[in-house]
Amino acid sequence: MNLTLKVWRQRDAQDEGHFVTYPAHDISEDMSFLEMLDVVNEGLITKGEEPIAFDSDCREGICGTCSLVINGRAHGGQRATTACQLHMRHFSDGQTITIEPWRARPFPVVRDLIVDRGAFDRVIQSGGYISASTGGTPDANTLPVGKPTADMAMDAAQCIGCGACVAACKNASAMLFVAAKVSHLGMLPQGAVEKDARVLSMVRAMDEEGFGNCTVTGACEAVCPKEIGLDFISRLNRDYLSAVAKSTC
Amino acid sequence: MNIYKAIFLSSLGKKYIMGVTGLALFGFVIGHMLGNLQIFLGPEKINAYGALLKSMPKLLWMARLGLLACVGLHLWAAIQLVRQNRKARPSAYKVVDHSGSSFASRTMIWSGLIVLAFIIFHLFDFTITPEYTGKDSEGRHDIFRMVVLGFSNPLSAGWYIFANALLCFHLSHGVKSLFQSLGLSSGKWRGWFNTLAISVAWLVFVGNASIPVAVLLGFGKEALK
């Protein structure tokens, strides 16, 4: 198939940035979106032009490094799919595709489609871990965890920290990310001990990074490649409220 | 932990303020609608209801000041949140696909501000500087006649219906979001709250709009003679 790409090019965080149009010829519909970009880049390199900079690592949907807004939707808008797992068969021959980076103040553009997601790391550093060493993997059922709780914690733990929630939210809010981390740790016995301190400092870190606020539009859960839902944001609101209440009484 | 900081300065805290004040204002909207619907029971009932409210000035003023505080806080939090949200995305997407979020959810500030403008107008129109101050046969403020007179003007009636349509829009997202912001909306409750929000939003619209529509269709004409 043949496509027209409108790609966001930007030298660095200070540069204004602009769209450049590139043709993409002879693309197989079995290629992933990133493989398609590889083909375009090879062409650019052969011509002596600067290739399009984009992020990727695992290319199997588990690391959360790829980060493209494709036709206005983070990761391209296919249900439960990262950009690296998005296949060209979802596009039609002759289509024009626009590609933009994640856009949010806490995610400055490094170059073209690559953004710096260090803000997420700093939110994690503020409390998104368990500070006591709990040893290696415990034997099964030494520490009983109810099935519904285990399932829900597992759902939250699926978050790969890609930032699509921030990218899709009209307010660039990181609530879904923080909610997933707070829930996944707080619901399990090892993490429950520091639950209150964790939620208070992670929310403070999230605010300090300059993310926006949740207005419950649901745009985040619609693009989340791991299908993390708004329920976790409700849980985060509840956890924070109870932590504030406990720390003041 | 400083509670002022945790609530008034944090992102989540401001949403609690939005939610709690929103709930109070929503309660008022329901009460106000039920009160007004007594107009369909005739002049006697609605005028007596007005006189009853006036006979309890302390309670009335407490409610008024409470509502004013809620409106103030709701508006303050909304402006803070919107400013932060705009700042969080300094460069806009050139192509945006909104499938995944509802139109109502993305336009809350606009539906809210227009409804606020309407409320101010409406207060002046019917409470602060009413054009009509006539009394009924028992010397009570003739609310029935005032309402019929007001809504006989298609322009006033239209503005009232339009504002209520926006209020319905605002509530359809606001009511479900307040439960989310207060952390109550998980599991099966989410579905219930969503249904509740849509139903009450429509109920408020139909209830409130029914009065101007009825007047335009000739309800209460005899009162004007």
Ligand code: FES
């Ligand atoms: S590159 Fe790892 S998730 Fe896409």
